Each structure stands twice: as structure tokens, then as C-alpha cells.
Amino acid sequence: MPTTAFSHTVEDAVSNGRTPTRRTVDVVDVRELTPGVVRLTFRDEFIAANVQPAQFVNLYSSNPQHLMPRPFGVSDVDGDRVSLIFAVVGYGTDEFAHLKAGDHVDVLGPLGRPFDLSRAADYLLVGGGLGIPPLLEAAQALAARDDCRAIAVLGYRDAHFADVYAARYADEVHSIDESEGNVLTLLERLWPDMQAEGRETIILSCGPTPMMKAVAEWASRRGVDAQLSMEQRMGCGYGTCVACTIDTRDGREKVCEAGPVFTAHQLGWDNK
Template sequence: MSTATFSPTVAQATAAGYFPGRHAVEVTAVEELAPGIVRFTFRDPYIAAHARPAQFVNLFSHDPMRMLPRPFGVSEVDGELVTLIFAVVGEGTAEFARMRAGDAIDVLGPLGGSFTTKEPAHYVLVGGGLGVPPLIYAAQRLSERGDCAATAVFGYRDARFADGFVSRYVDTRSIDESEGNVITLLDRMEGELTGERADGLRPVILSCGPTPMMKAVALWATKRGIPCQLSMEQRMGCGYGTCVACVVDTVDGRKKVCSDGPVFTAQQLGWEA
């Protein structure tokens, strides 16, 4: 007796009002921005329409031996096109980097929570390394609004691979390791961020990057009474809360970054002065 399972398309799932499962999409562009840094674009109307800043997308390898997907934060959306930026750090990401326009890849998303940006504010987007891409998308979305301001503050090891993208949306300050780090830039901007603005907007920091960097950013912000939201970069397995591989310690116990986050406040993490 046949026990065939119905597997709805993305369009059918969307029309029925529920989240579509893993599905194949068309790769439209793959380019190297700097040695080992890749900008990867695919076409997916659902993710393009529903992704919010700090949410991520799972990409699946064609190799059945690599069962777990790789999660990447959405960095830009253009119509039906979704762009990710990632570093080539292993065989999985190397496989994605070798893909070309016209190839197909399985995706799942958007996953996780997002930055909270409903209130009018001066949003300061503080990113380091591969924590920068989700903040490009935050800049893109914030630039579409008329009730807030945004400034990108990015730190790089060497190549400033994202400045050309984020500067299309917001004012950008960046630095590399030969000059200092994001705290160097925040110190230079302290008067600007703590003083009164003509538009009356108060600063809110949105940050993503290596954990030591974000801890330093959280301490800098809380010492000055500036709210700080942090998008964590824990290693994930499934991406939706089943495998419990991405837990992080909070003041309320251990939380799953993929489903409870990835965004937490400095207070939730206990990263206060």
C-alpha cells in the first residue's frame, strides 16, 4: 500500500499560511569580495519578502555526508534576490563558494528572531568581521524609514569588504586592525552619541561579531546608558531549536541562540558595567 507524503511547494505553503520547509532555489551570483570572503545571491520570493534584520538562512550541502546545514545572516534583499556574505572556513562553505549562477541549492528560512527597531532612534550598527553582513541588512531596512537615523561602525581584520555595500544606505565609519577596533571608533564618536541631536533621536546600538568584541561593545554602551542589542554567533546545528547545540548563558538560564535569539540585550546576557 502506498504511503506517499504530500510535500507542498513554497507557493502552496505560503498560500496556506504556514512556514515553507526546505526547498530548492536558483543561485544567481557568487563573487569573491576579498580572499576567502564570498558574496552569495539566490532567488527566493518568500525569504526576500519575510526576512528581517538579524534573521538567518540555512544552506544545505549537496553532499549527503554533510547532513547539517550552514546558517548565514541575510545581508541584503533586492526584489526576489537574497544575498549572504560568508567566509570560506571548511568543505561546506568551500562547496557553496564554487557554485555558479544557474546552480540550485536547498535553503530553509528565514529563521530566528530579529533586532527590535520599532522605536524612532539613532541606530548605531556595530559589527566586526563576519558579524558585519546582518548589519548591512539592518542598514538597508532602516534607510527606508523616515523616523530614524543610522550609522554603521565596522571593524575589519584587513580588507574592508562591506563598506561599499553598507555606505549605499547609511553613514559609515570603519577601521582595520592596523588602526584599532570598533571601540576605538566608538570612543571617537562618544560626544556625538551621548550629546543631544537636533532631531532628538537617542542612540541604540545593534551589534554582531566575535563574542569578545560584543562584550566590549556591551560594556561601552551600558556605561553610557545606551541600550544595546547583540546578535550572537554561536555554532548552530539544526537552526530551529531541536539539536540544542547553540546554547548561550543568560541571566535567565541557558537559551538557544537559533530559536530564543539570535538577538539578546546586554541585560539578558549579563554583559553590563
């Protein structure tokens, strides 16, 4: 489904395979998972039916002076309900955090290039902090298959706010906070048993850039393919403003359009 060609209505989108334009949806739940981290759920049949792991949606402020949307990775889908998990870091996210069931918000999406889950393999879902939500959606997609395993490897600063959601879908959940170590600590613990099983392993990762670089280098040394969902700051979210460019082996690319998912090789993080 093209993500930068938009249809005027959801009905048009369903018929021609394009993304519907900005539209107003109903908020059905907003809850604080831990101080400063919120899970927001809204109804949108099109996003729920079409979003793929690591794709994102734009939410728009109701304040006409705040023109640029905020991009959020989808964390999971339940029927026509779409959930997002985000940190409250500014006026936009603060506005969304104060929405209530019955309120409305404007959305656009799904947008971006998703994870490639086409291979039968053990998928290590390696996330840090607010990079974890797209991996929850990946775990949900993998849970529907019988030729894959999803093993969540999650790192937190302190509160383990997403473990309960990961456990709904992942075959295993391993988490750690800064007082104990980091995601590489967990990967080192898990790797001997995974090697012994002899199955193909693929890493999907999202989180702070230094963490993802370290994970990509760890994977490269072990011959493991890694896909990274980049968290570049975006403006429009669909390739017009050129605010989210990133260096790749093929030159500068727009994360919202060519990504957010890139392979470690595309980014030059695989030491090859």
C-alpha cells in the same frame, strides 16, 4: 511569523504565515569580495519578502554525507534576490563558494529572532569581520524609514570588504582595521557629537563575542541599549539539536530559537 513551524510549500506558507520547508533555489551570482570572503546571491521570493534583520537562512550541502546545514545571516535583499556574505572556513562554505550562476542550492528560512527596530532612534550598527552582514540588512530596513538614522561602525582585520554595501543604505559609514584600532576607537570618536544631538541611540551589534561584550559594556556605561546577534555554532538551526545553547539571565537558551538576537541585559553584559 513563527520560525519553527514549517509548511510543505511556499504557497502554503504564504497562506498560513509559516516558514516553508527546505526547498531548492536558483543561484544568480557568486563573487569573491576579498580572499576567503564570498558574496552569494540566490532567488527566493518568500525569504526576500519575509526576512527581518539578523534572521538567518540554512544552506544545505549537495553531499548526502554532510547532513547538517550551514546558517548564514542575510546581508541584503533586492527584489526576489537574497544575498549572503560568508568566510570560506570548511567543506560546506567551500562548496557554496564554488557555486556559479545557474546552479541550485537547498535553503530553509528565514529563521531566528530579529533585531527590534521599532523605536525611532539613531541606530549604531557595530560589526566586526563576518558579523557585519546582518547589520547591512538592518541598515537596509532602516533606510526605508524617515524617523531613524543608521550609522555603521565596522571593524576589520584588514580589507574593508563590506563598506561599499553598507554605504548603499547607512546614513554614515565609519570603518577601521586592526592597524588603526577597533570599533571602540570609532565609538569614542562618534559619541560626543551624538550626545550633543540629544537623540535616543540604540546599538545593534554582531561579531566576535569579546568584541560584543566590550561594546555592550561601553553602551551600558553610557545608558545606551544594546542588542547583540550571537554567532553560536548551530546544528539544525531551528531548535531540535540543542547544539547552540548560551547562558542568559533566564538560564540556558537556544540561540537559533530564542535568538540569535539578545539584549545586553538578557546576556548579563550590561552591568546591571
